[in-house]
Amino acid sequence: MSLRNPTRRRWLKAGALLAPTATLAASPMPVRPAVSPQELAADEGYWQSVAAQYDIKRDVAMMDNAYWGSMSRPVMEAYQRHVADANHGNSYYGRLQFPAEFESARQRAALALGVSADEIAFTRGATEALQILISGYNRLQPGDVVLCADIDYDNMITTMHWLKQRRGVEVVSIAMPEPASYEAVIDSYAQAMARYPRLKLMLLTHVNHRNGMVLPVAEISRMARERGIDAIVDTAHGFGQLDMRIPDLHADFAGINLHKWIGAPVGVGAIYIRRGRVRAVDPYMGEDDRGDVRTRVHTGTLNFAAYVTLPLALDLHEQVGVAYKQARLARLRNRWLDAVRDVSGLELLASSDPRLSSAIASFRLRGRTSMADNNALARRLLKEHGVFTVPRDGLAAGACVRATPSIFTSEAQVDRLSEALRRVAT
Numbered sequence: 001m002s003l004r005n006p007t008r009r010r011w012l013k014a015g016a017l018l019a020p021t022a023t024l025a026a027s028p029m030p031v032r033p034a035v036s037p038q039e040l041a042a043d044e045g046y047w048q049s050v051a052a053q054y055d056i057k058r059d060v061a062m063m064d065n066a067y068w069g070s071m072s073r074p075v076m077e078a079y080q081r082h083v084a085d086a087n088h089g090n091s092y093y094g095r096l097q098f099p100a101e102f103e104s105a106r107q108r109a110a111l112a113l114g115v116s117a118d119e120i121a122f123t124r125g126a127t128e129a130l131q132i133l134i135s136g137y138n139r140l141q142p143g144d145v146v147l148c149a150d151i152d153y154d155n156m157i158t159t160m161h162w163l164k165q166r167r168g169v170e171v172v173s174i175a176m177p178e179p180a181s182y183e184a185v186i187d188s189y190a191q192a193m194a195r196y197p198r199l200k201l202m203l204l205t206h207v208n209h210r211n212g213m214v215l216p217v218a219e220i221s222r223m224a225r226e227r228g229i230d231a232i233v234d235t236a237h238g239f240g241q242l243d244m245r246i247p248d249l250h251a252d253f254a255g256i257n258l259h260k261w262i263g264a265p266v267g268v269g270a271i272y273i274r275r276g277r278v279r280a281v282d283p284y285m286g287e288d289d290r291g292d293v294r295t296r297v298h299t300g301t302l303n304f305a306a307y308v309t310l311p312l313a314l315d316l317h318e319q320v321g322v323a324y325k326q327a328r329l330a331r332l333r334n335r336w337l338d339a340v341r342d343v344s345g346l347e348l349l350a351s352s353d354p355r356l357s358s359a360i361a362s363f364r365l366r367g368r369t370s371m372a373d374n375n376a377l378a379r380r381l382l383k384e385h386g387v388f389t390v391p392r393d394g395l396a397a398g399a400c401v402r403a404t405p406s407i408f409t410s411e412a413q414v415d416r417l418s419e420a421l422r423r424v425a426t
Contacts (some may be wrong), residue, residue, distance in 0.1 A: 001057065003368035009114060015073060016105060028318055029053060029319050030046060033046065037274050037324045038327050039329070039330040040324050041327040041328040044410070047328060049290055050408060053072040053073050053408075054071075054408040055076070056408055058069060059386070061386060062388055063405065063417050064404060065359075065404045065409065066209060066360050066404040068260055069260050069264075069352070070263065072263055074316060075265070075313045076315065083306065086304040088160045101307075101308045102304075102308070106121075108310065108311040110225035110317070111316045112317075113272065114245030114246055115246050115272060119293060119370055121271050122297070123271050123297055124268070125258055126234060126236035127155050127156075127236075127269075128269060129162075129269050130203075130234055130255035131155070131159050132281070134162075134203070136281040136296060136324070137230070137280060138281065139171050139280050140167040141169075142169070143198060144167070145162055146160055146169050146199070146203075147202040147203065148161075148171070149188075149197070149205070150176060150394060151176050152205045152293070156234055160203055169261070170196075170198075173194065174188055176213065180397075181354050181356075182356060185356070186219055193223065193227055200229060201231075202220075204221065204231050204234070205233075206234060206236075206238030206239075206242075209237060209392065210349075210392045211360070211362040211395065212351065212360025212361050212362065213357075213358070214242070214356050215249070215355075217231075217249050218248060219236075222235070222250050226260060230240065233254040233255070234254075235249065237257070237260060237261070239256050239257070240257075240261030240262045241325070241326065241359060242322070242358065246272055249307075254271075254273070255269070255270075256269055257269050261325075262317045263316065266315075278296070281296050284297055284298040300319055320407065329358070329359035333350070336417045339418035339422075340418050340425075344425075345365060345366050346363055347365070349362040349363060349397075349418075360403075361402075361403060362403070363401055363403070363421065364399065368396025369399055370399060371393045373399065374393075375391050378390060378401050381421075385423070387417050389403050403417055
C-alpha cells in the first residue's frame with residue numbers, strides 16, 4: 001500500500017504508530033531450503049534468519065509464547081499502514097472500502113483453514129468463537145448431559161457449566177490420566193460416552209494450554225458422531241502450530257485463533273460451523289436467521305486493520321510452512337525436556353508420545369502442586385535466571401508452570417531454561 005498520500009505520510013512520520021525506522025527496511029522471510037522438516041528444524045542459521053524478522057524482547061529468555069504470537073516486521077508494517085488508512089479514510093473507508101477487504105480476508109482464511117468461506121465467520125479470538133458455539137448450541141433438552149475435561153480452557157469450562165442454567169442439562173467433567181497415553185486418553189472419553197447415555201455435547205480441546213497435550217480429536221469425534229454426540233473443538237492452540245486443517249478434526253464446530261500461531265494482529269479469530277449444521281447454533285441475540293454463519297456473530301465495530309492484515313500473515317506463515325514450524329517447535333521443546341529428565345526434584349508434565357506432543361510443555365517442583373508454589377517458581381526463574389514462563393492452574397493433579405518456545409526462539413534460550421531448572425530443582 002502506497003504512502004504517497006501526504007496526510008498519511010505526515011502522520012506516519014510523526015511516529016504515532018510506526019516502529020523504529022529501521023523496521024521499514026526489513027528483508028522478507030528467508031527462502032526455505034528444499035530439505036525435510038526434520039532437517040530444517042536443526043538448521044540454527046535458517047531459524048536465526050527467521051528470528052531476525054521479529055522485534056522481540058531479548059533481555060530475558062521469552063518462554064511464554066502461547067499467550068499470543070508476535071507479528072513479524074512485514075506484518076507489523078502492513079498493520080501500521082492499514083491503521084493509517086482506516087484513520088485517514090474514517091467512515092468513508094469503513095463503509096465503502098473495508099467490507100470488500102474484510103470479505104477477501106475471510107476467503108483467504110477459509111482457504112488456509114481448508115473449508116469454504118460460507119462455513120466461517122470472523123471473531124475476535126477463539127474464546128469469543130467458542131462462547132458463541134457453546135451458548136448457542138440448541139440441540140439440548142433438560143436432562144441431557146454435556147461433557148468437559150480438566151484440560152479445557154477456563155472460560156470454556158465456565159460456559160459449559162452455564163448450560164445447566166440455560167438448557168437445564170447435567171454437566172459432567174472428567175480428568176485426563178497422568179501420565180497420559182494415547183490409548184488411555186481416548187478411553188477416558190469412550191468410558192464417559194458409555195457411562196452417560198444422554199450425553200449430547202462434548203467440548204474437546206485440541207491442544208490444551210496447561211500442559212500442551214494434543215488430544216486425539218479426530219478419533220474421539222468419530223466415536224462421538226457414531227453415538228449421535230456433537231463435539232465443539234477448541235483449536236486455539238492447534239491450527240497454525242500443528243500440520244492440520246479444520247476438516248482433519250472430523251467435528252462440525254470449532255473455535256479458532258489466528259493471532260497465536262499464525263502471527264496475525266491480536267484480536268483475530270474465527271468460528272467454524274460445517275455446512276448444513278448452522279441451525280444447530282442460535283443466531284446471535286435475535287439476529288435474522290438466514291442460515292448464514294455470520295448471523296451467529298455480532299461483534300460491532302471491528303479493528304479494521306487487524307483483519308485486513310490477516311492475508312499477509314497467512315502468506316508468511318505458509319512461506320515458512322506449518323510442517324516446518326511444527327518440527328522446529330518439537331525440537332526446541334524436546335531439547336529442554338531431555339536436558340532435565342534426570343532431575344529428580346522436577347516433575348515434567350509432557351508426553352513422550354509425539355502424537356500427544358505440542359510446543360507447549362509444563363513442569364513443577366516435585367510435590368509442589370499449589371498455585372502459590374508455582375507462582376513462586378515462575379517468579380524465581382525470572383528474577384534469578386532471566387527466564388520468563390507462566391504458571392497455570394486447573395489440572396486435576398495440581399498447578400504447574402508452562403514453557404512455550406516460538407519459531408524465533410533459539411536453542412541457546414531453551415538451554416537457558418533447562419539450566420535454570422537444574423539449579424532451582426536441586
